[in-house]
Amino acid sequence: MSDSITERSLTEQLRDLEAGQYSSRELTEAYLQKIASASDINAYITVSSEQAIESADLADQRRASGDSAPLLGIPIAHKDIFCEKGVKTSAGSKMLDNFVSPYDSTVVSKLKEAGVVSLGKTNMDEFAMGSSNEASFYGPVRNPWNHDRVPGGSSGGSAAAVAASLCSAATGTDTGGSIRQPAAFCGITGLKPTYGRVSRWGMIAYASSLDQAGPMARSADDCALLLTHMAGQDHRDSTSSSVEAEDYSSALTSDLSGLKIGICTEFMDGVDSAVADILDQTRQSLEALGANFSEISLPNTHLAIPAYYIIAPAECSANLSRYDGVRFGYRCEGPENLEDLYKRSRSESFGREVKNRIMVGAFALSAGYYDAYYKKAQQIRRLIKQDFEEAFASVDMILGPTTPGPAFALGDKLDDAKAMYLQDIYTISANLAGLPALSMPAGTEDAMPIGAQLIGNYFQEANILRTAHQYQQVTDWHKRRPEKGETA
Amino acid sequence: MADEVTVTEEVVKDVAELAQLKVAEGDLEVLTAGMKTILELAEQMQSVDTTGVNPVSNPLDATQRLRADEVTESDQHELYQSVAPETEDGLYLVPRVVE
Numbered sequence: 001m002s003d004s005i006t007e008r009s010l011t012e013q014l015r016d017l018e019a020g021q022y023s024s025r026e027l028t029e030a031y032l033q034k035i036a037s038a039s040d041i042n043a044y045i046t047v048s049s050e051q052a053i054e055s056a057d058l059a060d061q062r063r064a065s066g067d068s069a070p071l072l073g074i075p076i077a078h079k080d081i082f083c084e085k086g087v088k089t090s091a092g093s094k095m096l097d098n099f100v101s102p103y104d105s106t107v108v109s110k111l112k113e114a115g116v117v118s119l120g121k122t123n124m125d126e127f128a129m130g131s132s133n134e135a136s137f138y139g140p141v142r143n144p145w146n147h148d149r150v151p152g153g154s155s156g157g158s159a160a161a162v163a164a165s166l167c168s169a170a171t172g173t174d175t176g177g178s179i180r181q182p183a184a185f186c187g188i189t190g191l192k193p194t195y196g197r198v199s200r201w202g203m204i205a206y207a208s209s210l211d212q213a214g215p216m217a218r219s220a221d222d223c224a225l226l227l228t229h230m231a232g233q234d235h236r237d238s239t240s241s242s243v244e245a246e247d248y249s250s251a252l253t254s255d256l257s258g259l260k261i262g263i264c265t266e267f268m269d270g271v272d273s274a275v276a277d278i279l280d281q282t283r284q285s286l287e288a289l290g291a292n293f294s295e296i297s298l299p300n301t302h303l304a305i306p307a308y309y310i311i312a313p314a315e316c317s318a319n320l321s322r323y324d325g326v327r328f329g330y331r332c333e334g335p336e337n338l339e340d341l342y343k344r345s346r347s348e349s350f351g352r353e354v355k356n357r358i359m360v361g362a363f364a365l366s367a368g369y370y371d372a373y374y375k376k377a378q379q380i381r382r383l384i385k386q387d388f389e390e391a392f393a394s395v396d397m398i399l400g401p402t403t404p405g406p407a408f409a410l411g412d413k414l415d416d417a418k419a420m421y422l423q424d425i426y427t428i429s430a431n432l433a434g435l436p437a438l439s440m441p442a443g444t445e446d447a448m449p450i451g452a453q454l455i456g457n458y459f460q461e462a463n464i465l466r467t468a469h470q471y472q473q474v475t476d477w478h479k480r481r482p483e484k485g486e487t488a
Numbered sequence: 489m490a491d492e493v494t495v496t497e498e499v500v501k502d503v504a505e506l507a508q509l510k511v512a513e514g515d516l517e518v519l520t521a522g523m524k525t526i527l528e529l530a531e532q533m534q535s536v537d538t539t540g541v542n543p544v545s546n547p548l549d550a551t552q553r554l555r556a557d558e559v560t561e562s563d564q565h566e567l568y569q570s571v572a573p574e575t576e577d578g579l580y581l582v583p584r585v586v587e
Contacts, residue, residue, distance in 0.1 A: 434547025
């Protein structure tokens with residue numbers, strides 16, 4: 001019983017809880033047991049067992065007294081980048097290893113209001129800077145499909161937890177692909193919404209003009225349900241959008257006839273042949289559902305990574321200047337003076353990749369280089385955004401790969417930073433332009449999942465979720481789970 | 489357009505000062521290589537003429553929203569200072585700056 005209930009989708013679990021087939025406490029305990037037995041995956045940094053059981057009991061009482069909060073009693077996991085009151089929130093860094101958040105982020109509080117049970121906080125690359133989850137202070141996460149491979153990053157813990165049924169669904173954040181790439185590598189569905197769709201308040205900042213929170217789950221309909229209770233304007237985040245949030249579940253069922261989907265020629269360069277075949281099959285499935293395809297061009301795609309690796313470090317160097325050893329986080333032992341306090345607190349607790357990006361950012365923003373690097377990158381960003389605007393004049397969305405290939409081996413790209421950066425080649429453009437984009441399981445290569453990506457126009461989350469949902473009605477890639485007990 | 493930058497160990501030391509990072513001699517080589525990798529990638533941007541292109545600062549081209557200048561939060565300094573390394577009488581403690 002306990003094993004089968006953790007294998008149910010979020011949508012199914014809601015129905016089961018409603019029908020009284022099992023309680024939130026039973027479901028929560030089943031997940032906690034699974035988490036304990038799958039500790040080798042290292043998906044969680046913190047497991048909040050006691051709090052989870054308490055809130056599951058509360059959810060059961062609420063349900064018994066007629067409360068019908070939309071996600072009542074559903075056990076989920078939060079990426080350890082979302083502040084959760086009374087729970088350690090580390091962002092995968094030694095800097096925040098001692099930080100117990102005194103408040104809830106907007107995402108956490110909105111989902112709490114909707115009734116979820118928080119099982120704990122998932123592992124991630126330090127401050128969300130990485131594509132393999134190997135840059136975590138808490139050690140790498142292992143891909144549940146093959147423990148010798150990475151789960152992707154930076155939301156690798158969330159993706160692995162969903163794939164291994166260690167939670168019903170999870171939250172993630174995506175600055176350059178950090179929801180979509182791990183979703184693709186772990187065979188789950190993940191959505192990065194439009195910039196500003198979900199509040200960033202209480203979400204530890206990496207690159208503020210790119211960061212966006214989103215749902216990671218087994219299917220598009222689970223993502224839709226979660227997003228409905230994450231999205232919306234927040235007076236505490238001045239960049240959150242005033243565009244009305246929707247009930248993303250309500251639009252899932254309409255068919256795809258007449259939908260215009262573009263295939264980007266530049267995206268097809270560089271994918272391996274298996275990925276190309278998978279995308280071709282995805283296209284055929286969507287055509288059979290009524291979608292029409294045409295080719296489009298995003299000519300400045302090759303400039304997305306160069307522009308990103310100036311903009312994101314520049315913003316990170318500003319955002320991470322708050323870690324000074326004074327107000328929260330790590331403080332070095334016996335500082336000689338104030339400068340020594342700042343420098344050693346930062347240097348002793350930031351990892352290599354974080355230091356690297358802070359340095360690049362400080363350089364790109366420094367006098368004499370600002371125009372050549374930062375301003376130039378923001379101008380390139382305009383060209384990339386204009387490419388999309390032109391494409392969306394003729395198509396409703398774009399289908400492409402999420403990653404160049406399947407999950408790579410642990411350690412494989414650790415000594416080759418450039419190869420690691422190039423992992424995000426198909427995902428970064430959507431962040432630069434601020435567009436919503438989803439990755440869904442669409443096939444396998446080497447017995448590892450491969451994701452297909454749908455990029456939509458601004459605030460078209462409902463449309464890409466509907467497309468993915470319709471695709472998932474006629475395919476079963478999203479239902480495949482890693483073989484039980486598969487170990488390295 | 490700036491000349492191509494040569495990332496020397498001197499440049500790295502200067503930037504580390506700006507970033508308030510202490511670089512151990514042993515880490516200098518790794519950090520220099522790391523900066524070089526990114527700045528070499530960024531060089532590709534220089535081949536594009538962006539004269540007159542309006543830089544993007546907000547992906548939705550939104551401007552900062554204003555609100556009335558009213559107190560909306562309650563004073564919770566004790567709670568927020570509970571996570572600080574060292575405080576006294578509501579103040580953060582740091583090493584003495586002025587003798």
